[in-house]
Amino acid sequence: MENKHINIGLIGYGTVGKGVVKILEENKKIVLRKVGKSVRIKSICDLRPIDRSEFYVKNFKNIIKDHEIDLIVELIGGYEPARTIIIESLKAGKNVVTANKAVLAKYWDQIFTTAQECQKSIYYEASVGGVIPVVQGLSEGLASEEILEIKGILNGTTNFILSEMTKKGVTYESALKRAQEEGFAEAEPSFDTNGIDTANKLAILSSLAWGGWIKVKDISTNGIANLDIEDVLITRDFGYDVKLIGSAQKTKNGIDLSVQPCLVNHEHTFATVENEYNAVMITGKDSGDVLFYGKGAGQLPAASAVVSDIINLSKSIVANTAGVVSDVIYNKNKKIKIIPSGKSRAPYYLRLSVFDKPGVLSKISGILGKYKVSIASLSQPDINDSNYARIIIITHETYRENIEKALKQINATKSIVKYKTVKIKIEI
Amino acid sequence: MENKHINIGLIGYGTVGKGVVKILEENKKIVLRKVGKSVRIKSICDLRPIDRSEFYVKNFKNIIKDHEIDLIVELIGGYEPARTIIIESLKAGKNVVTANKAVLAKYWDQIFTTAQECQKSIYYEASVGGVIPVVQGLSEGLASEEILEIKGILNGTTNFILSEMTKKGVTYESALKRAQEEGFAEAEPSFDTNGIDTANKLAILSSLAWGGWIKVKDISTNGIANLDIEDVLITRDFGYDVKLIGSAQKTKNGIDLSVQPCLVNHEHTFATVENEYNAVMITGKDSGDVLFYGKGAGQLPAASAVVSDIINLSKSIVANTAGVVSDVIYNKNKKIKIIPSGKSRAPYYLRLSVFDKPGVLSKISGILGKYKVSIASLSQPDINDSNYARIIIITHETYRENIEKALKQINATKSIVKYKTVKIKIEI
Numbered sequence: 001m002e003n004k005h006i007n008i009g010l011i012g013y014g015t016v017g018k019g020v021v022k023i024l025e026e027n028k029k030i031v032l033r034k035v036g037k038s039v040r041i042k043s044i045c046d047l048r049p050i051d052r053s054e055f056y057v058k059n060f061k062n063i064i065k066d067h068e069i070d071l072i073v074e075l076i077g078g079y080e081p082a083r084t085i086i087i088e089s090l091k092a093g094k095n096v097v098t099a100n101k102a103v104l105a106k107y108w109d110q111i112f113t114t115a116q117e118c119q120k121s122i123y124y125e126a127s128v129g130g131v132i133p134v135v136q137g138l139s140e141g142l143a144s145e146e147i148l149e150i151k152g153i154l155n156g157t158t159n160f161i162l163s164e165m166t167k168k169g170v171t172y173e174s175a176l177k178r179a180q181e182e183g184f185a186e187a188e189p190s191f192d193t194n195g196i197d198t199a200n201k202l203a204i205l206s207s208l209a210w211g212g213w214i215k216v217k218d219i220s221t222n223g224i225a226n227l228d229i230e231d232v233l234i235t236r237d238f239g240y241d242v243k244l245i246g247s248a249q250k251t252k253n254g255i256d257l258s259v260q261p262c263l264v265n266h267e268h269t270f271a272t273v274e275n276e277y278n279a280v281m282i283t284g285k286d287s288g289d290v291l292f293y294g295k296g297a298g299q300l301p302a303a304s305a306v307v308s309d310i311i312n313l314s315k316s317i318v319a320n321t322a323g324v325v326s327d328v329i330y331n332k333n334k335k336i337k338i339i340p341s342g343k344s345r346a347p348y349y350l351r352l353s354v355f356d357k358p359g360v361l362s363k364i365s366g367i368l369g370k371y372k373v374s375i376a377s378l379s380q381p382d383i384n385d386s387n388y389a390r391i392i393i394i395t396h397e398t399y400r401e402n403i404e405k406a407l408k409q410i411n412a413t414k415s416i417v418k419y420k421t422v423k424i425k426i427e428i
Numbered sequence: 429m430e431n432k433h434i435n436i437g438l439i440g441y442g443t444v445g446k447g448v449v450k451i452l453e454e455n456k457k458i459v460l461r462k463v464g465k466s467v468r469i470k471s472i473c474d475l476r477p478i479d480r481s482e483f484y485v486k487n488f489k490n491i492i493k494d495h496e497i498d499l500i501v502e503l504i505g506g507y508e509p510a511r512t513i514i515i516e517s518l519k520a521g522k523n524v525v526t527a528n529k530a531v532l533a534k535y536w537d538q539i540f541t542t543a544q545e546c547q548k549s550i551y552y553e554a555s556v557g558g559v560i561p562v563v564q565g566l567s568e569g570l571a572s573e574e575i576l577e578i579k580g581i582l583n584g585t586t587n588f589i590l591s592e593m594t595k596k597g598v599t600y601e602s603a604l605k606r607a608q609e610e611g612f613a614e615a616e617p618s619f620d621t622n623g624i625d626t627a628n629k630l631a632i633l634s635s636l637a638w639g640g641w642i643k644v645k646d647i648s649t650n651g652i653a654n655l656d657i658e659d660v661l662i663t664r665d666f667g668y669d670v671k672l673i674g675s676a677q678k679t680k681n682g683i684d685l686s687v688q689p690c691l692v693n694h695e696h697t698f699a700t701v702e703n704e705y706n707a708v709m710i711t712g713k714d715s716g717d718v719l720f721y722g723k724g725a726g727q728l729p730a731a732s733a734v735v736s737d738i739i740n741l742s743k744s745i746v747a748n749t750a751g752v753v754s755d756v757i758y759n760k761n762k763k764i765k766i767i768p769s770g771k772s773r774a775p776y777y778l779r780l781s782v783f784d785k786p787g788v789l790s791k792i793s794g795i796l797g798k799y800k801v802s803i804a805s806l807s808q809p810d811i812n813d814s815n816y817a818r819i820i821i822i823t824h825e826t827y828r829e830n831i832e833k834a835l836k837q838i839n840a841t842k843s844i845v846k847y848k849t850v851k852i853k854i855e856i
Contacts, residue, residue, distance in 0.1 A: 023572055023714055033639055034571055034757050125569065131715040133561075133569020141553065141561020143462055144451055144735035211461055272697065286451055286728035287559040293697075294718035304714040307572035321749040329462050 006039040009063035012075035013046040019303025035314040074098040097309040099126035105200040120323040126305035130296035145284030147209040152280035154201040156297025157192035158244040194223035195259040202246035212336040219257040220341035254337030262427040342401030347426040353419035356389040371406035388418040434467040437491035440503035441474040447731025502526040525737040527554035533628040548751040554733035558724035573712030575637040580708035582629040584725025585620035622651035623687040630674035640764035647685040648769035682765030690855040770829030775854040781847035784817040799834035816846040
């Protein structure tokens with residue numbers, strides 16, 4: 001590269017984009033010391049004109065074809081035109097930094113194949129776990145490991161909402177409102193709350209861990225929008241916190257992938273992960289458990305991860321080595337066997353709302369027994385309602401498909417069940 | 429490189445060295461997939477002949493001058509001949525992997541200057557935090573950050589001993605014996621127990637964080653060998669655990685560095701770090717707190733980190749880019765101001781053993797007050813000994829130099845003090 005500076009083209013000037021510009025300007029000296037050349041914003045593209053009009057470029061195509069630009073930072077999110085920007089940038093000989101988990105998880109194959117063909121680099125540390133350097137930790141720090149399990153709290157929005165519900169005893173709706181006021185949830189939050197964002201991140205980590213392409217559709221995904229505050233409060237008294245956990249486990253039959261609200265014991269490391277924080281536990285055969293923890297949401301933590309990518313990639317650009325070593329070791333033809341999530345085993349919390357009449361309990365335990373779901377503890381708290389009774393059950397470890405079959409039959413028995421049974425997995 | 433394989437020369441065939449050979453052989457497929465070429469041991473040097481005689485080379489110089497060897501792994505530890513091996517290997521055009529924190533901390537300048545001059549790489553992830561990828565996390569993952577603080581439990585041996593003392597209420601000597609039996613302490617453990625090992629690791633992390641060379645002698649270092657089980661038990665009842673913490677803090681006057689036994693509240697993240705585990709908390713201006721946690725000792729965790737370095741370095745060797753980008757950004761001329769540790773502030777736990785007579789308490793509080801040490805709580809537990817009385821004090825935050833001056837005066841007052849006062853910093 002003959003430029004005196006590393007020139008950045010930034011596409012997408014929202015919260016994180018503004019943070020990136022701020023950090024690059026404030027930490028100019030740190031960046032210069034590490035890269036050996038100054039790194040500067042040359043152009044910024046956004047749908048609307050921006051406050052920094054000296055950088056404004058209306059059409060991203062003009063950034064991609066600008067020969068002075070060394071590195072393109074894609075921060076618009078979503079699938080299109082993000083995919084086009086990444087692919088066209090690589091083809092135009094640019095290196096890319098992105099924080100976009102959705103586009104990576106969906107177009108993993110196309111993006112990394114293109115990067116390899118064009119011998120260009122794409123860095124994406126900010127796409128998973130906010131500021132936590134877990135992408136690099138997994139792909140390089142634990143490079144030698146046979147990865148057995150990945151488990152994480154990967155979404156700051158839902159974790160903030162769950163912390164609010166747990167600490168203040170408020171409903172999902174009012175906790176969501178608070179998260180929106182604090183800037184931790186979007187106006188349209190479903191991408192976070194339905195678990196898809198967590199599934200995207202889990203797909204990225206799993207693809208890295210096992211060297212193939214694990215797709216979002218391979219992940220059994222449930223969000224938190226249906227979580228009842230009642231269950232949060234009941235389980236809190238039992239010593240549990242509710243967390244949205246993405247989990248990928250290597251079993252002898254294949255990889256078992258899920259995203260779902262889970263109960264973690266107050267003593268569990270994940271119980272201490274509050275508000276916008278994220279945590280990822282990676283278990284390797286020789287390493288044992290390795291935990292990464294830090295802020296998963298917020299302008300500066302996310303922007304910090306993007307700028308770290310910019311620095312590391314710029315160092316390679318200066319040395320003319322960017323893209324020479326593949327960032328993602330990915331074999332298009334490697335088939336990874338996914339096992340149906342029904343085959344995974346865990347204990348469960350159940351809340352049954354049943355008619356208060358003789359024989360109900362024996363019927364329920366009969367059905368559970370038929371599907372080999374064994375009861376660890378059972379209680380019938382007084383609920384001051386003569387219309388129905390509540391039964392709280394904690395089961396022993398059981399196959400997910402078995403508990404689902406048992407509950408299907410219990411819920412279908414209209415003579416005993418008043419409201420649909422609530423079930424939450426217990427993480428151990 | 430024209431070799432069909434990446435050829436490794438391993439110098440030092442102790443516990444970790446054997447683990448490296450084992451992992452390289454067992455994970456051959458993972459390594460091949462990531463590196464693109466097979467990575468194999470060509471030679472092993474050790475003082476004594478080894479069980480794998482096909483690899484044995486008696487003199488390390490023959491490994492350094494072997495033109496077929498691409499990468500030298502130094503695992504003998506200590507200063508010499510480790511330093512010579514690293515320097516001569518770099519000069520002979522080899523890339524180097526080491527787990528040797530002592531030699532890095534002591535010869536930082538010479539080692540990284542030589543690596544830069546020879547355009548060769550030296551990787552050393554295993555030198556700090558065992559399997560935890562904190563070196564890379566700090567130097568690359570948090571590359572954009574102005575680092576404000578580094579705090580860590582960095583020594584598996586001492587943490588194992590402290591966990592034993594806390595959990596079983598046994599003395600330092602008997603906990604050390606147990607650690608030796610379990611393989612977590614050396615026969616001659618003073619390098620670990622006197623805090624020097626932690627200081628070496630803290631020097632490495634601090635040098636990386638602030639881009640200069642922070643030396644072990646800049647770090648005020650105290651170990652755990654004088655820790656009395658009485659204080660462990662008393663403070664446990666107060667809700668604290670004792671941990672050996674290395675801490676580096678950027679203040680407006682300079683960097684404040686220390687290694688010392690500290691009390692952490694049961695709720696503190698570090699309280700959950702038990703036995704051979706390590707944890708490092710890095711605080712950046714924009715990132716906030718980022719925590720890394722995993723096994724800091726043990727054959728396979730340490731060997732796993734070494735093999736990850738071998739894989740990452742081998743990828744660059746295959747691409748012919750090893751050493752082109754400096755691994756450590758280090759400016760020989762950058763002066764880093766270190767502040768005397770007396771200027772740091774913290775609350776303290778004090779155990780005074782005083783003569784049981786009127787006026788003693790008022791004298792003690794008078795001396796503390798003179799040095800502006802303010803008492804947060806004070807108790808006089810009954811100890812069934814008519815010879816002296818025990819006073820337990822928890823102070824408010826105070827300057828270290830002030831509490832030291834106050835205790836010096838208290839201890840010198842022979843009319844009130846029977847045994848020397850014990851002081852332990854409280855980490856908040």
